[in-house]
């Protein structure tokens with residue numbers, strides 16, 4: 001019996017990296033997954049790997065109208081929504097002095113507005129169909145500050161508190177919806193590869209070493225490390241867990 005057998009899940013940014021890993025883990029454990037992304041080709045390739053009744057839907061998480069139609073289509077097709085993983089996000093690595101307001105707003109639109117819209121419309125669907133679990137992907141950057149990550153960190157800290165507020169609202173309103181945030185350390189995904197380049201100033205190996213050394217456990221995280229945490233929060237094993245921060249970072253923020 002799968003850990004999320006029979007459940008209906010929607011994952012954003014699921015064409016790559018952590019979103020793909022979450023979609024694969026959820027499908028392996030028995031869920032039907034709505035794989036969503038702005039990258040149609042990548043998303044459809046993930047669906048082909050998953051098999052079963054899983055489907056791809058184009059969803060730019062910044063777009064409120066798309067959220068409404070994608071969630072409505074999921075509920076129409078499968079009857080309900082049990083699990084929502086708000087994963088889509090983009091990294092930044094630049095000084096505040098070099099960050100334009102336009103850039104700040106464009107990052108917030110994906111990393112924070114997109115999660116807000118997911119929570120809003122996810123809650124609306126779940127409350128009508130018996131409840132569910134919303135999992136918002138933040139970061140260690142939402143817990144501690146570092147130079148050159150102000151925009152990213154502010155967006156991810158926003159995700160952390162948005163999640164707690166949503167958890168408390170859902171509890172107060174008796175929606176039977178749990179909301180939690182996940183805080184990965186540096187995980188080896190396509191996003192991290194871009195960071196190796198920037199940190200190593202053109203020498204990706206040096207950038208990677210710097211990141212490995214940041215983790216007391218002596219390695220960077222793997223996609224499965226985060227997928228396992230998402231699976232736990234998605235399953236009924238975590239039925240008493242809401243408003244929590246699940247930190248998956250090899251000890252990076254334990255100091």
Ligand SMILES: NC(=O)c1ccc[n+]([C@@H]2O[C@H](COP(=O)([O-])OP(=O)(O)OC[C@H]3O[C@@H](n4cnc5c(N)ncnc54)[C@H](O)[C@@H]3O)[C@@H](O)[C@H]2O)c1
Pocket residue numbers: 012013014015016017018019036037038039042059060061062087088089090091110114137138139140183184185186187188189190191192
């Ligand atoms: N990789 C890490 O080390 C790490 C660490 C902590 C947190 N995170 C967070 O995990 C999440 C996934 O990161 P990843 O490393 O898998 O990145 P990734 O770049 O591998 O994948 C991100 C996916 O999001 C999609 N996407 C981008 N903008 C979108 C939009 N507007 N609407 C819908 N989809 C969009 C991309 O097409 C891509 O498929 C992000 O929120 C990121 O901030 C990553």
